[in-house]
Amino acid sequence: MSEKTETTIEQAKTSSKGKDTTVGNYFVSNYPPFSSWKNEGADEFEAAIARPPSPDTPLGLYLHIPFCRKRCHFCYFRVYTDKNAAAINGYLKAAAKELELYRQQPFIGDRDLDFIYFGGGTPSYLSVDQLTQLTDDLKRTLPWDKAREVAFECEPGTLTPHKLKAIRDIGVTRLSLGIENFDDHILEINGRAHRTKEIGRAYEYARELEFPQINIDLIAGMVEETEDNWKRCIEKTLELSPDSVTIYQMEVPYNTTIYKEMREAGKLVAPVADWETKRRWVKEAFAALEAEGYTIGSAYTAVKDKTKTSFIYRDQLWAGADLLALGVASFGHIGGTHYQNQHDFEPYVNDLLDGKLPVYRGLTPSDDERLIREFILQLKLGRSSCQYFNEKFNTDVLKRFAAPLQQIKDWGFLTVEGDEIRLNRDGLLQVDRLLHEFFLPEHRNVRYA
Numbered sequence: 001m002s003e004k005t006e007t008t009i010e011q012a013k014t015s016s017k018g019k020d021t022t023v024g025n026y027f028v029s030n031y032p033p034f035s036s037w038k039n040e041g042a043d044e045f046e047a048a049i050a051r052p053p054s055p056d057t058p059l060g061l062y063l064h065i066p067f068c069r070k071r072c073h074f075c076y077f078r079v080y081t082d083k084n085a086a087a088i089n090g091y092l093k094a095a096a097k098e099l100e101l102y103r104q105q106p107f108i109g110d111r112d113l114d115f116i117y118f119g120g121g122t123p124s125y126l127s128v129d130q131l132t133q134l135t136d137d138l139k140r141t142l143p144w145d146k147a148r149e150v151a152f153e154c155e156p157g158t159l160t161p162h163k164l165k166a167i168r169d170i171g172v173t174r175l176s177l178g179i180e181n182f183d184d185h186i187l188e189i190n191g192r193a194h195r196t197k198e199i200g201r202a203y204e205y206a207r208e209l210e211f212p213q214i215n216i217d218l219i220a221g222m223v224e225e226t227e228d229n230w231k232r233c234i235e236k237t238l239e240l241s242p243d244s245v246t247i248y249q250m251e252v253p254y255n256t257t258i259y260k261e262m263r264e265a266g267k268l269v270a271p272v273a274d275w276e277t278k279r280r281w282v283k284e285a286f287a288a289l290e291a292e293g294y295t296i297g298s299a300y301t302a303v304k305d306k307t308k309t310s311f312i313y314r315d316q317l318w319a320g321a322d323l324l325a326l327g328v329a330s331f332g333h334i335g336g337t338h339y340q341n342q343h344d345f346e347p348y349v350n351d352l353l354d355g356k357l358p359v360y361r362g363l364t365p366s367d368d369e370r371l372i373r374e375f376i377l378q379l380k381l382g383r384s385s386c387q388y389f390n391e392k393f394n395t396d397v398l399k400r401f402a403a404p405l406q407q408i409k410d411w412g413f414l415t416v417e418g419d420e421i422r423l424n425r426d427g428l429l430q431v432d433r434l435l436h437e438f439f440l441p442e443h444r445n446v447r448y449a
């Protein structure tokens with residue numbers, strides 16, 4: 001996981017509750033909020049990696065590839081568009097070195113990697129030679145042969161048949177195409193580097209290579225999105241018939257080009273659809289996908305065949321797996337401690353050149369905070385099992401979360417049926433807003449990132 005921008009929970013709540021889209025993060029990716037992770041927490045991280053692993057805790061690997069052809073106007077990730085081949089090669093060597101340093105630590109134990117995720121940025125920005133060298137280096141240190149999933153994010157315009165073949169050959173099982181929209185004007189005005197003809201070509205090559213799973217990403221409510229265009233996006237998606245579809249609702253965090261332009265023009269409202277419209281668009285897309293046999297697997301994802309298609313990275317992360325995160329600004333979680341790497345390129349690479357792990361802040365959540373984290377992340381699936389939390393945390397979540405559950409029930413979004421806590425579709429489509437109800441009071445008005 002990569003760098004999030006700064007916002008307050010109140011701003012995020014207000015922006016999604018109200019009609020307009022204003023500045024701030026909406027998406028909740030972790031808990032406690034990143035702003036409570038501190039430099040002192042880095043020592044706790046040192047202690048966590050020196051302990052043997054907890055029994056039955058899977059181990060995953062995340063690698064942040066922070067390079068892109070262009071910076072999208074809505075992007076808030078740590079990315080670079082100006083690094084030459086030498087700088088990129090240096091970065092990849094640093095990441096390989098980072099894994100070597102971790103390999104010597106007791107927390108790995110005798111675990112094999114269960115899942116691997118190449119995120120960004122744009123992992124497919126790497127050349128075939130860079131990709132091959134990088135993955136050879138990583139596999140030499142920690143083999144992948146037992147991993148159940150290797151996920152890889154791509155920008156369609158960076159893909160050639162030769163590169164896609166290399167991506168398939170390194171063992172990628174889940175190819176994720178960042179399509180976002182099927183209209184050239186909308187792609188252009190939002191600063192995307194790719195165009196529609198590249199989408200069709202990339203998808204076709206990927207299908208020919210028989211990747212086990214192809215996911216496509218869309219964003220509902222990009223700048224200048226219209227009702228008609230969104231309908232065409234849904235139709236095009238159905239024509240491609242990918243294994244899974246992930247749809248995000250457009251948010252406008254602080255460090256985006258869109259917000260910079262809003263600030264310069266003295267505007268408080270972002271030039272994108274309001275939250276109700278974005279939710280309706282996702283609802284319509286989900287309904288169209290369901291009509292074609294897809295199943296809604298989370299607040300953001302539809303899968304074509306749920307017996308064959310899973311998303312192990314997401315499911316394991318939301319169930320408390322260890323995530324060994326490599327790369328600049330990456331977020332990981334090991335042995336009960338959250339950590340984040342140096343968030344600038346040079347300090348990250350320099351730490352590794354000096355033989356040091358590049359961790360700059362961390363946090364060890366309390367047992368209650370771990371429970372909240374896992375509970376809220378699993379609610380993004382739309383349902384949660386009480387028994388699971390009883391067995392894992394020895395806690396009756398119906399009692400522990402009685403007040404927020406009642407509140408969300410009163411709003412008409414939640415039911416409890418037997419062992420299951422369920423969100424209905426309207427609740428699911430605004431789950432990130434609802435999750436704040438479960439936060440501890442001290443985390444409700446702090447900066448989120």
Ligand code: SF4
Nearest residue numbers: 068071072075120121
């Ligand atoms: S491709 Fe993704 S990571 Fe790169 S600039 Fe665009 S949104 Fe950001």
